[in-house]
Amino acid sequence: MKDMTTDSKITLDAAVQFLWMEADILDRNDFDAWLPLWHGGHYIIPIGDDVTDFANNLNIAYDDADMRKARAARLSGGFSISAAPPARTVRTVSRFVITEEAPGAITIRSALHVVEDKFGRQRMFAANVEHKLIATENGIRITQKVVRLLNSDGMLTSISYLF
Amino acid sequence: MTLDHFPQGPQDASYAPLVKGDRVATPMYEDPAIFDVEMEKIFGKTWVWVGHESEVPDKGNFKLSVVGTQPVIISRDRKGALHVLVNRCRHRAATVCEIKKGKTSSFQCPYHGWGYALDGSLRGVPYTEGYNTDFDKKDYGLKKLKVETYQGMIFASFNMDVEPLEDFLGNAKLWIDLFMKQGGGFPVKTLGEHQFKVPMNxxxxxxxxxxxxxxxxxxxxFMQSLDGEATQQFSFLEDDDGWVEDLGNGHSVMVMMPELNDLDDNLDAPIPERFEALAETLRADYDEAQVRRIVRAVGGCGFNLNLFPNAACSLSFFRILRPVSVQETEIRHIALGMDGGPEAANQMRMRLHEHFQGxxxxxxPDDAEVWERVQRGSAGAGDLDVMVNRGVGLEDTSPNGLPKGDISAETGMRAAYRKWQEMMA
Structure with a gap:
């Protein structure tokens, strides 16, 4: 990602490569690699399909930088029975749609499927995910990620990893 | 074999002996026949928590809920009266509503178009000429449950002869009154909920x-993710001032932080550091006394009130369980806030809720993990009992004259199982 400046165009190809890299990092639970992908902003899993005012609604997750760090520490610290070991996951990210573009910034919507395995049983989640990405001198960074789970306002199961 | 001699099944059996005071028999987590009888003798007979009035605040509001495994609709009719109706058309049983929450003037069955008013009465039947003259719509309203409320909490019962709700709640009422003080001077209102299913009884x-x-x-x-001050608050097992009290009727209270039992007490105490920023924001709009009251309310209460069989007022939220099958249970964690209260205060309530719950x-998730492990472990050595004997022989009497154990005693579980035993006899 050398030669990137804050107003470099982020191509669809570059954005997709970034999202696939993030997906791979999350399947490996490599939070030390995931946290630096961020540049401020919130990691949000809202409840309901139409919510946009996340701060004034109850979310499944609404993490600023400090909460992301605390969550990563919890999931990797070995003191959380649900994450020691966590469910194993395999995910695919696809059906990319650019919804906003500006110099040095792109908003991209994608489809996410995650299959988890624990205790010999498998569960599946599907979500529409929106990433707001910016160009920095260190490469592409995330300024907001919204994971809209199907059935977010219905019955879920406990989740010991990140989407 | 004539129908007169048809086996009556497990309904005839008494399951009371499965509760043995300080222990319970493993089949209570495992046996589908026991589950079926629980749905009939407990969830079909007593008061069951179905919702909060703020979920159906206006005329025409409705919300789907369940009583045991049975789907119900909570509705508020045009006169403002609450109804809890079985979500089943009286014609051929289709659900008449599948929208989780909303506003309507009627419920219409999608199959043949039977229409019901908000109070469940049957209003419209297409092509009525196909029925004989003795067909009377009055006989075909949605099945209604008995409904009563206490402090905004809506309870329903299939048992029309059930005791008055306030008698059923009994000693728990005092704690419900205290719990509702976390409105901080505003009415308590639901702010959304987390829902998850766990493979457990x-x-x-x-x-x-x-x-x-x-x-x-x-x-x-979770403790490791808190700052020092909050860690102190959650170290109640090391303090010696908490307790668990058997409130009767299967209810119990577990007091973790007695200093937070009555949120109107100690309002002059220093504002904890983690609430200082919120207090400063509130000072723009509220006087110091109100600021202190709101800030104190934001932190929630210091106790868990367990209401048999399916609800809890837990620190700062409602915890509602719904039995699905003998090895499957749905949990709802309903966030609470201040109706008409300051946005900053409600935001902090929601952030605190998100931190632990859901x-x-x-x-x-760590709770869900160990609950599932209990269910998985119960598959082994079914002849062994599940022990709830912690604190037996060490209990004394509370100032209210009720059995009381120390904070870690299993007094509340024994209270619930005694009620279970009584109802399953």
Missing amino acids: WKIQLENTTDAYHFPVVHKS PMGFGS
Whole structure:
């Protein structure tokens, strides 16, 4: 990602490569690699399909930088029975749609499927995910990620990893 | 074999002996026949928590809920009266509503178009000429449950002869009154909910609400995510001022932080550092007395009130369980806030709720994990009992004259199981 400046165009190809890299990092639970992908902003899993005012609604997750760090520490610290070991996951990210573009910034919507395995049983989640990405001198960074789970306002199961 | 001699099944059996005071028999987590009888003799007979009035605030509001395994609709009719109706058309049984929450003037069955008013009465039947003259719509309203409320909480019962709700709640009322003080001078209102399903028997969740013993073990990673001041607050197992009290009728209270029992007390105490920024924001709009009251309310209460069989007022939220099958239970963690209260205060309430609760909270997934482990372990050595004997022989009498154990005693579980035993006899 050398030669990137804050107003470099982020191509669809570059954005997709970034999202696939993030997906791979999350399947490996490599939070030390995931946290630096961020540049401020919130990691949000809202409840309901139409919510946009996340701060004034109850979310499944609404993490600023400090909460992301605390969550990563919890999931990797070995003191959380649900994450020691966590469910194993395999995910695919696809059906990319650019919804906003500006110099040095792109908003991209994608489809996410995650299959988890624990205790010999498998569960599946599907979500529409929106990433707001910016160009920095260190490469592409995330300024907001919204994971809209199907059935977010219905019955879920406990989740010991990140989407 | 004539129908007169048809086997009556397990309904004839008494399951009371499965509760043995300080222990319970493993089939209580495992046997589908027991589950069926529980749905009939407990969830079909007593008061069951179905919702909060703020979920159906206006005329025409409705919300779907369940009583045991039976789908119901909570509705508020055009005169403002609450109804709890079985969500089943009286014609051929289709559900008449599948929208989780909303506003309507009627419920219409999608199959043949039968239309029902908000109070459940049958209003419209297409092509009525196909029925004989003795067909009377009055005979075909949606099945209604008995409904009563206490402090905004809506309870329903299939048993029309059930005792008055206030008698059923009994000694728990005092604690409900205290719990509702976290409106901070505003009415308490639901702010949304987390919902997750766990492969476990419903009684494993019922036990957990009154289990302080697990907290430092299961919630170690939550504790590690707190600042020093809050860590102190959650170290109740090391303090010696908490207790568990058997309130009768299966209800119990587990007092973790007695200094937070009555939120109107000690309002002059220094504002904890983690609430200082909120207090400063509130000072723009409220006088100092109100600021202190609101800030104190934001932090929530210091106790878990367990209401048999399916509800809890837990620190700062409602914890509701729904039995699905003998090995499957749905949990709802309903966030609460101040109706008409300051936005900053409600935001902080929601952030605190998100921190611990729900499918991805820092606490609930670890609870779900150990509950599932209880169910998985119960498959082994079914001849062994599940022990709830912690604190037996060490209990004394509370100032209210009720049995009381120390904070980690299993007094509340024994209280719930005694009620279970009485109802399952």
